[in-house]
Amino acid sequence: xxxxxxxxxxxxxxxxxxxxxxxxxxxxxxxxxxxxxxxxxxxxxxxxxxxxxxxxxxxxxxxxxxxxxxxxxxxxxxxxxxxxxxxxxxxxxxxxxxxxxxxxxxxxxxxxxxxxxxxxxxxxxxxxxxxxxxxxxxxxxxxxxxxxxxxxxxxxxxxxxxxx
Numbered sequence: 348x349x350x351x352x353x354x355x356x357x358x359x360x361x362x363x364x365x366x367x368x369x370x371x372x373x374x375x376x377x378x379x380x381x382x383x384x385x386x387x388x389x390x391x392x393x394x395x396x397x398x399x400x401x402x403x404x405x406x407x408x409x410x411x412x413x414x415x416x417x418x419x420x421x422x423x424x425x426x427x428x429x430x431x432x433x434x435x436x437x438x439x440x441x442x443x444x445x446x447x448x449x450x451x452x453x454x455x456x457x458x459x460x461x462x463x464x465x466x467x468x469x470x471x472x473x474x475x476x477x478x479x480x481x482x483x484x485x486x487x488x489x490x491x492x493x494x495x496x497x498x499x500x501x502x503x504x505x506x507x508x509x510x511x
Contacts, residue, residue: 348383348432350374356390359445362456369460369495373467374434376494377487379423384470385436386463394440409447409506410462411438412469420472420483437466457503460495464488465506478511485510 350370354361366386374380389397391407399405401413414435416424426432439462448455465488473484488505496502 348381350384350386352386352388354388354441355393356388356442358390358442359455361388361441361459365456366459366463369499370463370467372495372498373460373464373491376491377467377471379434379467379471382424382432382434384434384467387436387438388441389438390442391440394438394443397438407440407443409440409444410466410469411440412436412466413438414470414472418472420474420480420487422472434467434470437463437470439463439466457501460501461488461492461503461506464492464495464503467491475507475510481507481511 350367352363352367354363370384370386374384394407394411395405397411398408401411412435415433418424424431439459444458444462445455448458468484468487473487475481475484485505485507488507492503492505
């Protein structure tokens with residue numbers, strides 16, 4: 348199915364084609380290639396508003412995921428009709444991510460791909476509120492990033508390294 352990518356910010360140039368390819372590969376490595384995903388590249392103002400409305404944290408952030416289904420981590424949704432072939436939407440805070448990359452010297456495009464992997468895991472029920480949840484999510488992120496690394500020759504690692 349499709350990955351619909353929209354860039355609704357103008358502060359940071361985004362290379363859409365490599366990001367879309369990465370998300371397609373990550374989605375396939377999760378076994379969810381037949382599901383649609385919405386990917387929105389957003390600026391700080393929108394991310395702050397969404398983070399405040401949905402997480403009661405009125406500050407910009409790197410990623411917010413809005414799953415279409417509620418699933419147990421490790422299980423795919425069981426669609427009943429065509430409209431159910433939707434994993435949900437991922438909002439990437441590209442302005443926030445870009446600033447972090449400038450501060451740390453990390454490659455922006457690589458961090459976007461890793462952040463998208465994190466968002467995809469959230470769409471499939473993975474969380475990191477407790478250490479056991481974090482371990483499960485970290486393992487899944489590492490697994491799918493390893494597949495992306497194999498396909499692209501990169502060496503990406505999960506965002507949540509060292510969270511607990």
